[in-house]
Amino acid sequence: MSKGYPIGGKTFMALKNLTISFNEGEFAGIVGPSGSGKTTLLNIIGSLDKPTQGEAIVLDQNISDLTHKKAAYLRNINIGFIFQVFNLLPVYTVYENVEFALLLQQYSGKERKKAVMEALDWVGLTSHANKKPDKLSGGESQRVAIARAMVKRPKILLADEPTANLDSENAHEILSTMKKLNKELKTTFLFSTHDEKVMGYLDRTIHLRDGNIEKDIIKKS
Amino acid sequence: MKLAFTLSIKNIFGAKLRTFLNVFVLSFSFVVIIGLKGVMDGWDDQARRDSINWQFGQGQLIHEDYDPLDSFTILDGKGLIPENISGLTPILVHQASIYPQGRMLGATIKGIDLSQKSVLLPTKALINSKYNYPVIIGKRMAESSKLSIGDEVLIRWRDKNGTYDANRITVVDIFDSNVPAIDSGQIWMSIETLWQITGLNNQASFFIADKNYKHKPINFWKFNSQEELLKPISDLVAQKNGSQSVIYFLLLTIALLAIFDTQVLSVFRRQSEIGTYIALGMTRQKVIGIFTFEGSLYSVLALILATIYGFPLLAWFADVGFAVPPADQKMGIPIADTIFPIFGLKLVFGTIFLVLFASTVVSFLPTRKISKLDPILALKGKKQ
Numbered sequence: 268m269s270k271g272y273p274i275g276g277k278t279f280m281a282l283k284n285l286t287i288s289f290n291e292g293e294f295a296g297i298v299g300p301s302g303s304g305k306t307t308l309l310n311i312i313g314s315l316d317k318p319t320q321g322e323a324i325v326l327d328q329n330i331s332d333l334t335h336k337k338a339a340y341l342r343n344i345n346i347g348f349i350f351q352v353f354n355l356l357p358v359y360t361v362y363e364n365v366e367f368a369l370l371l372q373q374y375s376g377k378e379r380k381k382a383v384m385e386a387l388d389w390v391g392l393t394s395h396a397n398k399k400p401d402k403l404s405g406g407e408s409q410r411v412a413i414a415r416a417m418v419k420r421p422k423i424l425l426a427d428e429p430t431a432n433l434d435s436e437n438a439h440e441i442l443s444t445m446k447k448l449n450k451e452l453k454t455t456f457l458f459s460t461h462d463e464k465v466m467g468y469l470d471r472t473i474h475l476r477d478g479n480i481e482k483d484i485i486k487k488s
Numbered sequence: 489m490k491l492a493f494t495l496s497i498k499n500i501f502g503a504k505l506r507t508f509l510n511v512f513v514l515s516f517s518f519v520v521i522i523g524l525k526g527v528m529d530g531w532d533d534q535a536r537r538d539s540i541n542w543q544f545g546q547g548q549l550i551h552e553d554y555d556p557l558d559s560f561t562i563l564d565g566k567g568l569i570p571e572n573i574s575g576l577t578p579i580l581v582h583q584a585s586i587y588p589q590g591r592m593l594g595a596t597i598k599g600i601d602l603s604q605k606s607v608l609l610p611t612k613a614l615i616n617s618k619y620n621y622p623v624i625i626g627k628r629m630a631e632s633s634k635l636s637i638g639d640e641v642l643i644r645w646r647d648k649n650g651t652y653d654a655n656r657i658t659v660v661d662i663f664d665s666n667v668p669a670i671d672s673g674q675i676w677m678s679i680e681t682l683w684q685i686t687g688l689n690n691q692a693s694f695f696i697a698d699k700n701y702k703h704k705p706i707n708f709w710k711f712n713s714q715e716e717l718l719k720p721i722s723d724l725v726a727q728k729n730g731s732q733s734v735i736y737f738l739l740l741t742i743a744l745l746a747i748f749d750t751q752v753l754s755v756f757r758r759q760s761e762i763g764t765y766i767a768l769g770m771t772r773q774k775v776i777g778i779f780t781f782e783g784s785l786y787s788v789l790a791l792i793l794a795t796i797y798g799f800p801l802l803a804w805f806a807d808v809g810f811a812v813p814p815a816d817q818k819m820g821i822p823i824a825d826t827i828f829p830i831f832g833l834k835l836v837f838g839t840i841f842l843v844l845f846a847s848t849v850v851s852f853l854p855t856r857k858i859s860k861l862d863p864i865l866a867l868k869g870k871k872q
Binding site: 310313315316335336339340341342343344346348350352354356357358359363367368370371415 | 490491494498499502581760761763764766767768769770771772773863864867869
């Protein structure tokens with residue numbers, strides 16, 4: 268697939284005739300410098316964007332054919348997001364931020380409580396359930412974001428530069444948590460990163476440069 | 489719904505002062521609109537009630553040549569009282585001049601059946617009077633002619649042949665009515681006395697119907713129902729109400745503008761949050777719904793605040809009433825010294841509906857931008 272953006276009367280190609288596939292349960296990362304197209308690829312997989320040419324098939328659904336509503340449904344049920352700047356809802360507590368994803372799926376109150384507490388337990392934040400995001404450190408905020416993304420047990424988790432705003436210790440802690448969840452829940456994790464620390468955890472590393480795949484390295488276990 | 493509600497409540501209460509100002513201005517609009525409209529409704533009700541009680545009764549049978557609003561029709565606008573009629577009080581209208589304290593004042597004499605029960609005029613005061621020509625007048629007439637109970641005054645009129653005649657009448661009672669049409673420039677006497685002094689025997693200009701009257705068409709006479717007679721009053725109140733709508737409109741516009749601005753600011757500032765909602769699987773329509781709901785929640789909070797301070801305030805207002813300045817009472821329309829506002833369910837719920845509807849519309853308008861928002865840029869916090 269290809270993806271172009273119109274800039275100043277010309278088209279900037281963020282992805283150029285790229286062909287790639289991911290397997291279920293992978294812990295893979297798209298790495299490369301800024302402007303290489305990694306976030307664009309992640310956004311297309313997450314149905315937030317569409318390719319301008321070619322096809323992107325996610326969980327047997329062609330992203331180009333999805334309406335806004337169907338794309339929202341796909342994200343709601345099957346895709347979790349983790350962002351560089353956490354994007355927690357500031358008016359909600361930690362508990363409510365995590366619960367939010369389940370409210371969209373209309374879980375019952377009892378089911379929500381069980382799932383939220385379990386998700387907070389995965390990331391070690393059960394004691395912070397009633398805190399507001401502005402009372403959390405960067406590492407804690409990203410752990411809440413992981414809990415929010417994982418609480419609905421999505422098939423795919425997309426993490427865009429998840430460690431960019433974290434110190435080394437917190438970055439390792441976050442990555443360990445995600446690796447653990449990948450093993451336990453068989454969720455496919457896809458990262459976009461240029462952080463060396465992240466790369467050390469990845470089972471597969473796809474190097475992008477100027478919208479093309481430069482290297483696709485699978486770590487031997 | 490729960491999601492929209494909790495999110496809206498948290499966002500609204502999180503905004504503290506901005507929320508308070510929006511809510512307070514809107515609640516003020518609620519209270520002022522209901523208060524002012526209550527006064528108008530109270531005036532309308534009082535004017536209609538007084539006009540029925542003092543002037544119109546259950547309707548009027550009027551001689552086809554008589555127009556109560558045209559004094560030139562007084563001379564010819566009369567006829568013999570039809571036979572076999574019941575439930576009607578005959579009134580004969582005649583022009584005259586009085587000379588209180590040497591001044592000449594134009595006046596209208598109205599002869600009325602003294603046993604009437606159609607209107608509240610105290611005609612009983614004229615029965616068995618010791619005076620030859622006893623009359624009753626209203627407080628406005630008494631004030632303008634400087635007459636008091638017991639005063640005698642010279643009156644001059646023309647009889648049926650156009651010949652001038654004069655005599656002295658005695659004021660035996662002064663009634664207090666809010667209806668100027670039966671008061672200003674009016675002198676009430678027995679219809680039989682008026683027949684006698686004018687020679688217009690058994691004639692009337694119009695009749696006031698009581699509850700027993702059943703209308704059948706009568707030649708030369710036309711019947712005006714109570715509603716037809718009250719229409720000019722209701723029209724006048726409606727016109728006043730219309731002119732007051734400018735105030736409601738301004739108040740509401742200020743309040744709604746505040747909500748509109750808040751919504752515009754909210755959609756602009758919270759783009760990252762909107763992007764997050766979309767990324768988490770919320771449809772754009774749902775996000776628009778949340779923001780619209782949040783905006784319209786201001787009017788709900790305003791309603792609660794308005795109830796807290798507006799209910800006792802308006803209840804007190806309904807109790808003490810609205811004092812009408814004396815100058816306004818001489819306008820020629822029925823206005824009491826004090827108008828007691830009426831806050832009916834229609835008024836209260838109508839205002840609530842209007843404000844809720846208007847605030848929902850202005851809350852929705854800025855959120856339409858969300859449907860065109862690029863979620864990727866929104867997630868990055870880039871303003872669009």
